Amino acid sequence: MAQAAVISQQPGSGPDAQSAAVALEGVKITFDLPDGGTYQAVDATDLAVRGDEFVAIVGPTGCGKSTLLNAAAGLLKPASGTVAIFGEPLSGLNRQAGYLFQQDSLMPWKTALENVAIGLEVAGVSGKEARDRAREWLGKVGLGAFGDRYPHMLSGGQRKRVGLAQVLIRDPKIIFMDEPFGPLDAQTRLIMGDLLLGLWSADRKAVMFVTHDLEEAISLADRVVIMSAGPSARIIGDYPIAIPRPRDISEIKLDPRFLAAHREIWHALKEEVLKGYRQSNGGA
Amino acid sequence: MKRAKLLLLQVLVAVVVIVIWHLISATTLFGDPKTMRFFFSTPIDVGGRIVQWVIGGTVWYHLGITLLEAALAFVIGSVGGILIGFWFARRPMVNAVFDPYVKAANALPRVVLAPIFALWLGLGIWSKVALGVTLVFFIVFFNVYQGVKEVSPSVLANARMLGMNERQLLRHVYLPSALSWMFSSLHTSVGFAMVGAVVGEYLGSSAGLGYLIQQAEGVFDVTGVFAGMFVLTACVLVIDWLVTKVENRLLVWRPQPAMASN
Numbered sequence: 001m002a003q004a005a006v007i008s009q010q011p012g013s014g015p016d017a018q019s020a021a022v023a024l025e026g027v028k029i030t031f032d033l034p035d036g037g038t039y040q041a042v043d044a045t046d047l048a049v050r051g052d053e054f055v056a057i058v059g060p061t062g063c064g065k066s067t068l069l070n071a072a073a074g075l076l077k078p079a080s081g082t083v084a085i086f087g088e089p090l091s092g093l094n095r096q097a098g099y100l101f102q103q104d105s106l107m108p109w110k111t112a113l114e115n116v117a118i119g120l121e122v123a124g125v126s127g128k129e130a131r132d133r134a135r136e137w138l139g140k141v142g143l144g145a146f147g148d149r150y151p152h153m154l155s156g157g158q159r160k161r162v163g164l165a166q167v168l169i170r171d172p173k174i175i176f177m178d179e180p181f182g183p184l185d186a187q188t189r190l191i192m193g194d195l196l197l198g199l200w201s202a203d204r205k206a207v208m209f210v211t212h213d214l215e216e217a218i219s220l221a222d223r224v225v226i227m228s229a230g231p232s233a234r235i236i237g238d239y240p241i242a243i244p245r246p247r248d249i250s251e252i253k254l255d256p257r258f259l260a261a262h263r264e265i266w267h268a269l270k271e272e273v274l275k276g277y278r279q280s281n282g283g284a
Numbered sequence: 285m286k287r288a289k290l291l292l293l294q295v296l297v298a299v300v301v302i303v304i305w306h307l308i309s310a311t312t313l314f315g316d317p318k319t320m321r322f323f324f325s326t327p328i329d330v331g332g333r334i335v336q337w338v339i340g341g342t343v344w345y346h347l348g349i350t351l352l353e354a355a356l357a358f359v360i361g362s363v364g365g366i367l368i369g370f371w372f373a374r375r376p377m378v379n380a381v382f383d384p385y386v387k388a389a390n391a392l393p394r395v396v397l398a399p400i401f402a403l404w405l406g407l408g409i410w411s412k413v414a415l416g417v418t419l420v421f422f423i424v425f426f427n428v429y430q431g432v433k434e435v436s437p438s439v440l441a442n443a444r445m446l447g448m449n450e451r452q453l454l455r456h457v458y459l460p461s462a463l464s465w466m467f468s469s470l471h472t473s474v475g476f477a478m479v480g481a482v483v484g485e486y487l488g489s490s491a492g493l494g495y496l497i498q499q500a501e502g503v504f505d506v507t508g509v510f511a512g513m514f515v516l517t518a519c520v521l522v523i524d525w526l527v528t529k530v531e532n533r534l535l536v537w538r539p540q541p542a543m544a545s546n
Contacts, residue, residue: 075441093444105442109460109537118456119446152539163442170446 019087020048021174021206022072026081029067041067043232044081047225051086051173052204056217058269059227060276065210066102066178068227072208073099073176085174098172100163102179106151112138112162113147119170137165141195157188161195168199174206181216189213193220193249201246214269218243218261219252226269229276237268302327325507333511342496343515349492351519353409353481357416358474362466364417365424370462372425373432390422394480398487407489416480423473424466431465432458467534470527478520493519 029042041064049055057065070076072083074093083090085097106115117134121127138147141161143154151159160180167175181189197220200207211217217224218241226237243257252258308314309326337343372379372386397418401411435457443457466473485494493516500508 073445075444095447097445099442099445101438101442103436103438105436105438107439107443107456107460109464110456111537122446122448122452122456150537152537166442166446 019050020084021051021053021086022047022049022208023084023087024048024068024072024081025084027068027071027078027083028080029064029071029076030079040079040232041230042071042078043234045234047235049174049206049208051206054200054207054209054220054222055225056209056211056221056223057225057227058211058214058217058265059233060229060269060273061212062280063227063230063272063276064233065212065227069099069176069178069208069210072174073097075099094174096172097174097176098167098170099176100160100167100178100180102182104151104159106159106162106166108151111148111150112143112154112158115151115162116165116169119166123170133169134165137169138162140199141165157184157192160184160192164192164196164199172205174208175200177207177209179211180209182211189216190250196220197245197247197249214262214266215253218258218265219247219249224261224265226265226272229272229279236272237265239265322504323506325510329507330510330514333507334514337511337515346492346496347515347519349409350478350481350485350494350516353412353484353492354416354474354477356409356413357480358420358477360413361417361420361477362424362473365421366428366462366466368421369425369428370432370458373429373462374458379429386422386425390426394418395483395487398484401484402488412481412484412489412492412494415484416477419476419480420473423469423476427465427469428462431462434465435461464535464538467531470531471524474523474527475520478516478523482516 024045024047026044026046027042028040028044030038030040033039045068047055047068057068059065067076071078072090072094074083074090074097085094106112107118110118113131113134116137117127117130120130120133125133135144135147138144141164143158143161143165146154146158151162154162163180181192184192193216207221209217209220214224221241224239224241225235226239227233228236239261241261243252243255243261305324305327308317309321309324310317314320334343372382394415398411398415401414405411405414440453440457443453448456481492482494482497485492486498487494489495489498493512497509497512497516500506500512
């Protein structure tokens with residue numbers, strides 16, 4: 001009831017499909033269930049992200065945010081609708097994009113340095129140059145001295161830093177992030193957010209950042225997109241965040257503009273969160 | 285300090301066992317020493333026989349043959365297990381078709397194959413190598429298959445997003461994962477290579493530790509049987525120690541909870 005009033009006009013805040021780095025049009029995603037039926041995760045969804053825009057996607061857990069990201073990355077094929085990357089329809093994997101996953105996805109048998117360098121090596125950069133540049137990137141994420149560590153010797157936050165360097169060293173035009181800081185503690189998340197914004201501001205790319213944490217979304221993003229609870233999740237709100245950059249993430253929560261945005265978006269999100277919660281506990 | 289104490293206790297166990305053994309064979313405490321000596325020999329005789337073998341050089345020749353057989357069985361079985369394991373893991377159709385046969389072959393006690401191999405390959409080293417291969421192959425095969433199947437989906441998706449093609453995925457993701465599973469079963473597969481060699485020799489051969497033991501048994505030379513067993517045990521312990529060294533080197537990237545306390 002309440003959320004209907006606050007759905008904002010999407011065409012006004014988003015770019016048009018032609019100029020967008022990522023443009024999803026009518027994307028519907030279904031999964032085949034083992035019993036022969038199908039589960040519709042995401043209902044016809046339109047979303048466009050500009051080439052230098054940081055968009056956060058927020059929604060209750062299990063609402064299909066990651067699914068939407070995977071469709072944009074080419075990791076799964078939508079049942080209908082189109083995904084266009086810089087105006088070109090996407091077929092196969094999205095080669096212009098980097099993806100920072102929620103789960104640990106470093107290769108455990110490679111050192112931090114090897115993990116960062118591998119993206120360049122498989123693209124044909126010579127071993128030495130790849131290593132030099134990987135060392136440089138490890139420095140940028142504050143792990144200059146940890147190059148010879150294996151992932152299990154690093155803390156969760158350090159592994160995320162390596163993952164960030166691994167993605168960014170390839171200089172992708174689009175960056176997908178699926179609750180990248182989800183498993184980290186609150187302080188580390190702030191520090192990682194700061195690091196991410198610092199690196200992103202220096203060289204702006206299109207970012208699609210999935211999170212369930214509204215505060216994180218508002219403090220990082222140019223736009224916050226709200227998804228409804230699944231199944232058949234869809235976008236129910238699209239809010240530009242007018243807080244100027246550079247932002248200080250640890251201080252931003254006291255900014256009145258942050259509080260206003262938070263109040264407005266939370267109002268829309270709350271219903272969905274409760275709905276999602278009821279559904280996931282449906283039988284009980 | 286703790287280490288020294290542990291070592292001392294471990295040695296003490298051996299000393300107690302040998303002393304009891306000696307008492308059995310030299311005193312009337314457990315029965316007639318003559319009978320006892322026939323069944324159990326004596327520690328001094330067994331030690332003397334081992335020294336005689338080592339100095340005389342006979343044991344080195346037989347040990348060499350056994351190790352050669354075990355090494356060949358290990359290498360051939362491993363290579364076969366890796367190749368077939370990869371093939372099955374990457375081709376679910378092949379796996380589905382062959383699955384019952386693989387299970388059947390693995391369930392078969394391999395010892396019964398020894399006479400067949402002796403018939404096919406003669407009494408030389410190759411019949412023993414073949415027996416070892418049938419043992420090693422399945423261990424490596426199942427581990428490699430599992431290793432390829434159990435690659436974390438997020439590591440795989442990440443590797444794909446980093447731009448790897450199929451060949452690069454094989455080299456940087458599937459192979460290391462499969463090898464890590466294979467290495468973690470190294471103790472078992474090396475052990476089974478030895479088992480294959482010795483059992484094969486025991487059932488029919490003209491050289492090797494199994495042959496030595498079988499010959500001694502044939503003339504009720506219990507001293508020779510025990511001496512052969514001890515040489516075999518010592519040899520397996522050394523190999524096991526080497527495997528541990530190799531494993532620690534190859535799996536350095538693995539989390540080792542025990543390392544923290546060392």
